[in-house]
Amino acid sequence: MNSPALCYFDNNATTRVAPEVVDAMLPFLREHWGNPSSTYAFGRQVGGHLDEARARVAALINAEPREIVFTSCGTESNNSAIHSALATQPDKRHVLTTAVEHSANIKYCALLQKQGCPVTFQPVEPDGLLDLQRFEQAIRPDTALVSVMWANNETGIVFPIREIAAICRRQGVLLHTDAVQAAGKLKVDVRELDVDFLSLSAHKLHAPKGIGLLYVKRRVKYQPYVIGGGQERGRRGGTENVANIVAFGRAAELAMARLPDEETRVRALRDRLEEGILGGIPGTTRNGAREPRLPNTCNIAFAGVEAEGILMLLDHAGICASSGSACTTGSLDPSHVLTAMGCSAARARGSIRFSLSIYNTEAEVDYVLKHLPGIIARLRASSPVEENIPALQ
Numbered sequence: 181m182n183s184p185a186l187c188y189f190d191n192n193a194t195t196r197v198a199p200e201v202v203d204a205m206l207p208f209l210r211e212h213w214g215n216p217s218s219t220y221a222f223g224r225q226v227g228g229h230l231d232e233a234r235a236r237v238a239a240l241i242n243a244e245p246r247e248i249v250f251t252s253c254g255t256e257s258n259n260s261a262i263h264s265a266l267a268t269q270p271d272k273r274h275v276l277t278t279a280v281e282h283s284a285n286i287k288y289c290a291l292l293q294k295q296g297c298p299v300t301f302q303p304v305e306p307d308g309l310l311d312l313q314r315f316e317q318a319i320r321p322d323t324a325l326v327s328v329m330w331a332n333n334e335t336g337i338v339f340p341i342r343e344i345a346a347i348c349r350r351q352g353v354l355l356h357t358d359a360v361q362a363a364g365k366l367k368v369d370v371r372e373l374d375v376d377f378l379s380l381s382a383h384k385l386h387a388p389k390g391i392g393l394l395y396v397k398r399r400v401k402y403q404p405y406v407i408g409g410g411q412e413r414g415r416r417g418g419t420e421n422v423a424n425i426v427a428f429g430r431a432a433e434l435a436m437a438r439l440p441d442e443e444t445r446v447r448a449l450r451d452r453l454e455e456g457i458l459g460g461i462p463g464t465t466r467n468g469a470r471e472p473r474l475p476n477t478c479n480i481a482f483a484g485v486e487a488e489g490i491l492m493l494l495d496h497a498g499i500c501a502s503s504g505s506a507c508t509t510g511s512l513d514p515s516h517v518l519t520a521m522g523c524s525a526a527r528a529r530g531s532i533r534f535s536l537s538i539y540n541t542e543a544e545v546d547y548v549l550k551h552l553p554g555i556i557a558r559l560r561a562s563s564p565v566e567e568n569i570p571a572l573q
């Protein structure tokens with residue numbers, strides 16, 4: 181088998197910018213570079229394209245265009261939602277989130293905690309799911325916001341946001357969901373879900389890095405996080421990143437059209453990869469429940485080996501994968517997500533995430549399946565004997 185030039189299995193970290201998206205954005209770098217807030221036609225014209233892009237991203241999540249606030253990234257969207265919920269309800273200080281959120285939430289909430297806001301990082305079960313009864317009990321009279329991710333970037337585990345939204349309605353608490361990993365992989369309908377805030381990031385959807393959005397439900401009070409000009413109807417200061425917003429709009433359109441492909445072809449490829457690894461390499465186990473899970477993600481623990489070594493040898497074979505989140509890679513700390521699921525530090529350190537996209541092929545999956553068993557065998561042969569035993573807890 182010829183080795184593919186680049187076998188990219190790290191789509192939860194970032195995605196290839198779709199060629200159609202590049203085509204859509206280039207005119208806004210080359211020709212239409214005016215400021216959409218300007219009064220003359222050269223600037224104003226750009227504003228029309230912004231409106232169009234806003235309508236397209238709104239359609240992706242079944243929102244109204246005016247409920248969309250463009251931000252610089254998913255991180256800013258998450259920070260902004262939490263900031264706003266606290267700023268608009270000065271008598272409520274508590275935030276309820278989970279122990280497995282993206283660091284964009286975990287670290288922001290840890291800072292709030294230092295500043296005196298009580299935060300609950302709700303634990304998860306060993307399969308990565310939440311006990312909803314216990315979750316509801318964690319809501320307090322002073323809870324300003326519940327912030328729960330929709331799909332986990334490390335394990336792909338999908339939380340029941342609709343049920344969580346129903347709990348929040350019953351308790352009269354605002355709900356934010358980080359849907360960065362859900363968009364393009366699951367149907368996202370904010371009307372059906374009934375959430376107050378929802379975050380997306382374009383670079384997880386085959387658009388460029390540096391553009392995200394926060395959905396703010398109509399009539400939900402909002403206080404900006406980035407303060408400056410009156411852009412985004414006063415909800416986010418800063419001259420609009422026009423080319424990236426146009427790109428986001430085009431990517432949203434493509435994502436809607438390609439959703440069935442994610443559900444079928446990508447899922448089948450992921451299953452082929454996962455079953456190939458679990459069935460072909462001894463001492464391997466999936467981290468987290470099989471379902472409900474994103475169709476593109478698989479996270480596997482390899483007994484007796486360090487993820488770092490696996491990733492290095494995969495890299496030599498031209499295969500990109502990751503251990504946990506790209507944001508925490510490089511640190512020696514085991515993944516906070518796997519740790520929260522009760523994995524031992526050794527198991528967490530021996531875990532690898534493969535995340536696929538519509539651009540992956542069967543040949544690429546087979547290429548990984550061909551190389552991985554030898555890589556694991558090599559690493560196990562060179563590791564201490566007691567860690568050699570393929571036993572996992």
Ligand SMILES: *Cc1c(COP(=O)(O)O)cnc(C)c1O
Nearest residue numbers: 253254255282284333360361381
């Ligand atoms: C990537 C990611 C983010 C952060 O998005 P950026 O645009 O990179 O800031 C937030 N949450 C989840 C679940 C993610 O996967």
